Amino acid sequence: MSIDYTSKIPNNVDLANDRTLQRALEHWQPRFLDWWKEMGPVDSSNADVYLRTAIGVDAEGWASYGEVKMPDYRWGIFLADRIPDRTIGFGDHMGEPAWQQVPGELRSQFRRIIVTQGDTEPASVEQQQRLGLTCPSLYDLRNLFQVNVEEGRHLWAMVYLLHAHFGRDGREEAEEMLSRHSGDADKPRILGTFNEPISDWLSFFMFTYFTDRDGKFQLKSLAESGFDPLARTCRFMLTEEAHHMFVGETGIGRVVRRTLEVMKEIGSDDPEAVRRQGAVDLQTIQRYLNFWFTSSLDLFGSEVSSNAAGSFANGIKGRPDETQYEDHVCADAIYELETPQGRESVSLRNAMNEVMRQSYIRDCEMGLKRWNNQIQRAGHDVRLALPSPKFRRSIGAWANVPTDPAGNTVTREEYDRRMPEWLPSESDRAFVHSLMQRVVEPGKMAGWIAPPDRGINSLPVDYEYVKLN
Numbered sequence: 001m002s003i004d005y006t007s008k009i010p011n012n013v014d015l016a017n018d019r020t021l022q023r024a025l026e027h028w029q030p031r032f033l034d035w036w037k038e039m040g041p042v043d044s045s046n047a048d049v050y051l052r053t054a055i056g057v058d059a060e061g062w063a064s065y066g067e068v069k070m071p072d073y074r075w076g077i078f079l080a081d082r083i084p085d086r087t088i089g090f091g092d093h094m095g096e097p098a099w100q101q102v103p104g105e106l107r108s109q110f111r112r113i114i115v116t117q118g119d120t121e122p123a124s125v126e127q128q129q130r131l132g133l134t135c136p137s138l139y140d141l142r143n144l145f146q147v148n149v150e151e152g153r154h155l156w157a158m159v160y161l162l163h164a165h166f167g168r169d170g171r172e173e174a175e176e177m178l179s180r181h182s183g184d185a186d187k188p189r190i191l192g193t194f195n196e197p198i199s200d201w202l203s204f205f206m207f208t209y210f211t212d213r214d215g216k217f218q219l220k221s222l223a224e225s226g227f228d229p230l231a232r233t234c235r236f237m238l239t240e241e242a243h244h245m246f247v248g249e250t251g252i253g254r255v256v257r258r259t260l261e262v263m264k265e266i267g268s269d270d271p272e273a274v275r276r277q278g279a280v281d282l283q284t285i286q287r288y289l290n291f292w293f294t295s296s297l298d299l300f301g302s303e304v305s306s307n308a309a310g311s312f313a314n315g316i317k318g319r320p321d322e323t324q325y326e327d328h329v330c331a332d333a334i335y336e337l338e339t340p341q342g343r344e345s346v347s348l349r350n351a352m353n354e355v356m357r358q359s360y361i362r363d364c365e366m367g368l369k370r371w372n373n374q375i376q377r378a379g380h381d382v383r384l385a386l387p388s389p390k391f392r393r394s395i396g397a398w399a400n401v402p403t404d405p406a407g408n409t410v411t412r413e414e415y416d417r418r419m420p421e422w423l424p425s426e427s428d429r430a431f432v433h434s435l436m437q438r439v440v441e442p443g444k445m446a447g448w449i450a451p452p453d454r455g456i457n458s459l460p461v462d463y464e465y466v467k468l469n
């Protein structure tokens with residue numbers, strides 16, 4: 001079904017033929033816009049931004065580009081096309097027809113998962129609210145705004161499911177999505193990472209690399225779901241999400257490149273000397289990476305989880321790219337875990353969170369390889385590395401077990417004492433903040449970041465991607 005842009009809410013779900021649902025969503029729409037005005041990117045409502053908007057849901061040519069004022073962005077409801085005769089691909093319902101309605105007995109589990117996913121979307125917009133004030137270039141400002149409007153659309157995606165399939169409870173949950181706020185003392189967002197402030201662009205790039213990638217894996221596992229509307233929603237969200245991780249990967253790569261240029265210019269790899277030239281030393285980049293990677297690892301939940309087992313068994317949530325596995329039922333398969341108490345064999349179904357986390361970690365490694373290639377080509381021995389998944393965990397078997405980033409157990413005293421080596425310290429943050437000066441002249445870049453290799457949609461890098469007016 002093609003996207004209907006003539007109605008108030010763009011959609012490809014034939015909203016016009018479901019008056020009740022349409023009215024309910026039209027009732028929610030102004031609340032969303034109020035939220036955007038209050039919690040969305042500051043000082044941006046008048047800017048013309050070169051944004052992409054979905055025009056179709058197939059892989060080829062789904063996006064059209066043009067100048068848009070963000071409050072006029074056509075947020076809507078886009079589901080990937082229905083796969084005819086799709087069957088459930090895992091768990092106890094393997095091979096049964098996919099559900100077009102939520103099975104009554106799984107209602108609360110599905111609702112919880114959709115709410116948890118949905119809550120992260122506006123949360124990240126809130127976290128990034130003030131970044132536009134310190135953008136390193138118009139190119140980056142445009143990318144930030146693109147990410148922001150798409151996270152807003154992801155909220156629409158989840159709110160549609162809540163409204164369409166969960167009746168009054170769903171409508172109440174949709175309201176709640178706009179009343180919790182990132183970092184709010186009384187009504188915070190549901191997941192920890194989404195309450196961490198993102199007050200500088202290095203954190204933004206780390207977030208889009210590591211935390212949006214958690215999103216990718218959550219969406220991939222939900223794209224396997226037996227509940228077909230959820231699977232189709234998530235399949236389309238993944239196409240948008242890919243850009244967010246591109247922003248992270250190229251963003252970190254450009255910071256590294258600039259740092260290497262400065263190291264070459266001054267003929268030194270001394271972090272203090274690098275900082276004096278207004279670039280971020282590789283050690284600080286590593287500490288930021290440690291922070292966001294470890295925080296994102298917790299989002300996958302405990303290594304052993306009866307909830308995860310239930311979700312898999314019941315066809316709610318599969319493994320990312322389920323087709324890569326041979327056994328989709330996993331009734332008696334065993335998974336070997338490393339815990340502080342030693343090796344443990346657990347039922348594979350109970351270890352699904354860990355299976356997901358491990359595929360996430362492998363995916364994270366790809367960017368590190370690229371950044372390290374840059375460093376190697378520049379002739380330096382330093383390497384960026386992912387810390388051990390045992391390090392600084394707050395959830396699961398390794399929660400509150402003091403280890404160093406390599407995963408060796410250390411005393412609590414050593415852990416506390418060496419923390420400034422491992423995570424951004426107050427002075428690291430103050431230094432990074434001191435670099436955050438707004439650059440909005442077309443083609444110009446802040447001194448701590450290299451320009452991108454190419455612009456957006458074949459336009460030059462010095463194109464005026466945001467007209468601030």
Ligand SMILES: [Fe+2]
Binds near residue numbers: 151
């Ligand atoms: Fe998202």
Ligand SMILES: [Fe+2]
Binds near residue numbers: 215
């Ligand atoms: Fe995202």
